[in-house]
Amino acid sequence: MNKLVLLLILGMVLSGCSARNYTHYLIEPAPTTQESFVEEGTLVRPLGYGETTMMKVRWNDGDMITEVELPMLATGQRIVIEHSKQGNQVQALPATRLIPPPPSIADEALNDAYRKRGLRLNSDAAEVSLTRARTLMQGALKEGNYQIALEWCELVLARYPSHPEFLRAKASILLMMGERDKAIEIYERAEEIESDPDVRRTLERLRKNRR
Numbered sequence: 001m002n003k004l005v006l007l008l009i010l011g012m013v014l015s016g017c018s019a020r021n022y023t024h025y026l027i028e029p030a031p032t033t034q035e036s037f038v039e040e041g042t043l044v045r046p047l048g049y050g051e052t053t054m055m056k057v058r059w060n061d062g063d064m065i066t067e068v069e070l071p072m073l074a075t076g077q078r079i080v081i082e083h084s085k086q087g088n089q090v091q092a093l094p095a096t097r098l099i100p101p102p103p104s105i106a107d108e109a110l111n112d113a114y115r116k117r118g119l120r121l122n123s124d125a126a127e128v129s130l131t132r133a134r135t136l137m138q139g140a141l142k143e144g145n146y147q148i149a150l151e152w153c154e155l156v157l158a159r160y161p162s163h164p165e166f167l168r169a170k171a172s173i174l175l176m177m178g179e180r181d182k183a184i185e186i187y188e189r190a191e192e193i194e195s196d197p198d199v200r201r202t203l204e205r206l207r208k209n210r211r
Contacts (some may be wrong), residue, residue: 054099069099076188098148100128100155107131119162119193128159146177164194171199180206 059066103111110130115121135158140149143161153170154162171186190196 029131098151098155100126100159101132101136103127103129105188114160114163119160122159125158126155128155130156130160130163134165141173146173149173150177162193164190164196167193168196168199175206 054069057068057186107129133152137149137152140146140152150170150173152197153166153173156166157170160166165189167186171183171190174186175183184203187199187206191199191203
Protein backbone atom coordinates (compact mmCIF):
# COMPACT_ATOMS: atom_id res chain seq x y z
CA MET A 1 0.00 0.00 0.00
CA ASN A 2 2.83 2.38 0.90
CA LYS A 3 4.54 1.60 -2.37
CA LEU A 4 1.35 2.48 -4.27
CA VAL A 5 1.07 5.84 -2.47
CA LEU A 6 4.71 6.62 -3.22
CA LEU A 7 4.23 5.81 -6.89
CA LEU A 8 1.19 8.10 -7.09
CA ILE A 9 3.06 10.96 -5.42
CA LEU A 10 6.06 10.46 -7.72
CA GLY A 11 3.79 10.49 -10.76
CA MET A 12 2.18 13.79 -9.66
CA VAL A 13 5.58 15.40 -9.15
CA LEU A 14 6.87 14.30 -12.55
CA SER A 15 3.73 15.54 -14.35
CA GLY A 16 4.06 18.92 -12.63
CA CYS A 17 7.67 19.19 -13.73
CA SER A 18 6.82 18.44 -17.34
CA ALA A 19 4.19 21.20 -17.37
CA ARG A 20 6.73 23.84 -16.39
CA ASN A 21 9.67 24.99 -18.49
CA TYR A 22 13.18 25.69 -17.32
CA THR A 23 12.55 29.43 -17.07
CA HIS A 24 9.78 28.86 -14.53
CA TYR A 25 12.30 27.67 -11.94
CA LEU A 26 14.61 30.66 -12.52
CA ILE A 27 12.04 33.47 -12.22
CA GLU A 28 9.07 33.58 -9.89
CA PRO A 29 6.46 34.30 -11.08
CA ALA A 30 7.03 33.01 -14.62
CA PRO A 31 7.46 35.85 -17.20
CA THR A 32 4.63 36.55 -19.65
CA THR A 33 5.02 37.41 -23.35
CA GLN A 34 3.61 40.75 -24.50
CA GLU A 35 0.85 40.55 -27.11
CA SER A 36 2.84 42.68 -29.56
CA PHE A 37 5.60 40.02 -29.65
CA VAL A 38 3.29 37.10 -30.30
CA GLU A 39 3.65 35.85 -33.89
CA GLU A 40 0.48 34.48 -35.40
CA GLY A 41 0.39 32.89 -38.82
CA THR A 42 2.66 33.82 -41.73
CA LEU A 43 4.48 37.14 -41.63
CA VAL A 44 3.33 39.65 -44.25
CA ARG A 45 5.81 41.72 -46.28
CA PRO A 46 5.50 45.34 -45.13
CA LEU A 47 6.14 46.64 -48.67
CA GLY A 48 4.97 44.69 -51.70
CA TYR A 49 6.29 45.45 -55.15
CA GLY A 50 3.74 46.88 -57.55
CA GLU A 51 2.87 49.92 -59.58
CA THR A 52 0.68 51.38 -56.84
CA THR A 53 3.11 50.81 -53.95
CA MET A 54 4.70 54.03 -52.74
CA MET A 55 7.14 54.74 -49.94
CA LYS A 56 6.84 58.17 -48.31
CA VAL A 57 10.05 59.68 -46.96
CA ARG A 58 10.00 62.72 -44.65
CA TRP A 59 12.81 64.78 -43.16
CA ASN A 60 12.50 67.85 -40.93
CA ASP A 61 15.53 69.66 -39.54
CA GLY A 62 13.55 72.50 -37.96
CA ASP A 63 14.27 74.86 -40.86
CA MET A 64 13.01 72.98 -43.89
CA ILE A 65 10.66 70.03 -44.42
CA THR A 66 11.30 67.54 -47.21
CA GLU A 67 8.65 65.01 -48.17
CA VAL A 68 8.80 62.73 -51.22
CA GLU A 69 6.90 59.66 -52.40
CA LEU A 70 9.06 57.03 -54.07
CA PRO A 71 7.71 54.24 -56.30
CA MET A 72 8.79 50.75 -55.23
CA LEU A 73 9.97 49.10 -58.44
CA ALA A 74 10.74 45.41 -58.74
CA THR A 75 13.78 46.24 -60.89
CA GLY A 76 15.39 48.17 -58.04
CA GLN A 77 16.37 51.82 -57.93
CA ARG A 78 18.89 54.28 -56.58
CA ILE A 79 17.52 57.63 -55.43
CA VAL A 80 19.49 60.55 -54.03
CA ILE A 81 17.59 63.15 -51.99
CA GLU A 82 19.43 66.34 -51.16
CA HIS A 83 17.86 67.97 -48.09
CA SER A 84 19.34 71.41 -48.46
CA LYS A 85 18.40 74.82 -49.77
CA GLN A 86 21.80 75.21 -51.39
CA GLY A 87 24.00 72.40 -52.62
CA ASN A 88 26.55 71.85 -55.34
CA GLN A 89 27.17 68.13 -55.06
CA VAL A 90 23.85 66.92 -56.44
CA GLN A 91 22.30 68.42 -59.57
CA ALA A 92 18.90 69.90 -58.73
CA LEU A 93 15.92 68.54 -60.65
CA PRO A 94 13.01 70.70 -61.80
CA ALA A 95 10.23 70.87 -59.22
CA THR A 96 7.22 68.77 -60.07
CA ARG A 97 4.20 67.42 -58.23
CA LEU A 98 3.96 64.35 -60.43
CA ILE A 99 5.65 60.96 -60.26
CA PRO A 100 5.94 58.97 -63.52
CA PRO A 101 3.67 55.91 -63.20
CA PRO A 102 5.77 52.80 -63.92
CA PRO A 103 4.92 50.86 -67.09
CA SER A 104 2.69 47.80 -66.90
CA ILE A 105 2.18 44.79 -69.17
CA ALA A 106 -0.32 46.83 -71.22
CA ASP A 107 2.48 49.27 -72.15
CA GLU A 108 4.80 46.65 -73.63
CA ALA A 109 3.04 46.58 -77.02
CA LEU A 110 2.96 50.39 -77.21
CA ASN A 111 6.63 50.62 -76.34
CA ASP A 112 7.54 47.98 -78.94
CA ALA A 113 5.47 49.72 -81.62
CA TYR A 114 7.24 53.02 -80.87
CA ARG A 115 10.66 51.40 -81.16
CA LYS A 116 9.79 49.54 -84.39
CA ARG A 117 8.96 52.84 -86.06
CA GLY A 118 12.52 53.97 -85.38
CA LEU A 119 11.41 56.89 -83.21
CA ARG A 120 13.86 58.33 -80.71
CA LEU A 121 13.80 56.95 -77.17
CA ASN A 122 15.48 58.81 -74.33
CA SER A 123 16.72 55.98 -72.12
CA ASP A 124 18.07 58.48 -69.55
CA ALA A 125 14.55 59.66 -68.70
CA ALA A 126 12.38 57.80 -66.20
CA GLU A 127 10.22 54.95 -67.46
CA VAL A 128 6.57 55.93 -67.66
CA SER A 129 3.30 54.15 -68.40
CA LEU A 130 1.81 55.49 -71.63
CA THR A 131 -1.67 54.19 -70.84
CA ARG A 132 -1.73 55.50 -67.28
CA ALA A 133 -0.24 58.88 -68.21
CA ARG A 134 -2.83 59.28 -70.99
CA THR A 135 -5.68 58.55 -68.56
CA LEU A 136 -4.34 61.00 -65.97
CA MET A 137 -3.77 63.66 -68.62
CA GLN A 138 -7.33 63.31 -69.92
CA GLY A 139 -8.68 63.44 -66.36
CA ALA A 140 -6.82 66.69 -65.71
CA LEU A 141 -8.21 68.16 -68.94
CA LYS A 142 -11.78 67.28 -67.94
CA GLU A 143 -11.23 69.09 -64.65
CA GLY A 144 -9.92 72.13 -66.54
CA ASN A 145 -6.44 71.78 -64.98
CA TYR A 146 -4.37 72.45 -68.08
CA GLN A 147 -1.07 72.85 -66.23
CA ILE A 148 -1.27 69.38 -64.67
CA ALA A 149 -2.34 67.90 -68.00
CA LEU A 150 0.69 69.52 -69.62
CA GLU A 151 2.97 68.07 -66.93
CA TRP A 152 1.65 64.55 -67.57
CA CYS A 153 2.28 65.08 -71.26
CA GLU A 154 5.81 66.33 -70.62
CA LEU A 155 6.58 63.25 -68.49
CA VAL A 156 5.84 61.03 -71.49
CA LEU A 157 7.69 63.21 -73.99
CA ALA A 158 10.77 63.23 -71.78
CA ARG A 159 11.00 59.47 -72.41
CA TYR A 160 9.35 59.38 -75.86
CA PRO A 161 10.25 62.77 -77.44
CA SER A 162 8.88 61.79 -80.87
CA HIS A 163 5.54 60.34 -79.78
CA PRO A 164 3.05 61.89 -82.25
CA GLU A 165 -0.04 61.42 -80.05
CA PHE A 166 1.48 63.20 -77.05
CA LEU A 167 3.04 65.88 -79.25
CA ARG A 168 -0.43 66.67 -80.61
CA ALA A 169 -1.82 66.60 -77.08
CA LYS A 170 0.87 69.01 -75.90
CA ALA A 171 0.15 71.39 -78.76
CA SER A 172 -3.59 71.29 -78.04
CA ILE A 173 -3.02 72.02 -74.34
CA LEU A 174 -0.70 74.92 -75.17
CA LEU A 175 -3.35 76.28 -77.50
CA MET A 176 -5.96 76.14 -74.73
CA MET A 177 -3.50 77.96 -72.46
CA GLY A 178 -3.15 80.76 -75.02
CA GLU A 179 0.33 79.76 -76.28
CA ARG A 180 -0.58 79.91 -79.99
CA ASP A 181 2.91 80.24 -81.50
CA LYS A 182 4.31 77.44 -79.34
CA ALA A 183 1.31 75.26 -80.21
CA ILE A 184 1.92 75.79 -83.94
CA GLU A 185 5.56 74.78 -83.48
CA ILE A 186 4.62 71.52 -81.70
CA TYR A 187 1.85 70.74 -84.21
CA GLU A 188 4.36 71.11 -87.05
CA ARG A 189 6.80 68.78 -85.29
CA ALA A 190 4.05 66.17 -84.88
CA GLU A 191 3.12 66.49 -88.57
CA GLU A 192 6.71 65.74 -89.58
CA ILE A 193 6.48 62.43 -87.72
CA GLU A 194 2.91 61.43 -88.53
CA SER A 195 0.42 63.46 -90.54
CA ASP A 196 -3.13 63.87 -89.24
CA PRO A 197 -5.99 65.55 -91.19
CA ASP A 198 -7.42 67.27 -88.12
CA VAL A 199 -4.03 68.70 -87.24
CA ARG A 200 -3.52 69.93 -90.81
CA ARG A 201 -6.83 71.79 -90.70
CA THR A 202 -5.99 73.25 -87.30
CA LEU A 203 -2.60 74.43 -88.55
CA GLU A 204 -4.16 76.10 -91.59
CA ARG A 205 -6.62 77.96 -89.38
CA LEU A 206 -3.96 79.05 -86.91
CA ARG A 207 -1.64 80.27 -89.64
CA LYS A 208 -4.41 82.33 -91.27
CA ASN A 209 -5.36 83.94 -87.99
CA ARG A 210 -1.72 84.76 -87.25
CA ARG A 211 -1.35 86.82 -90.46
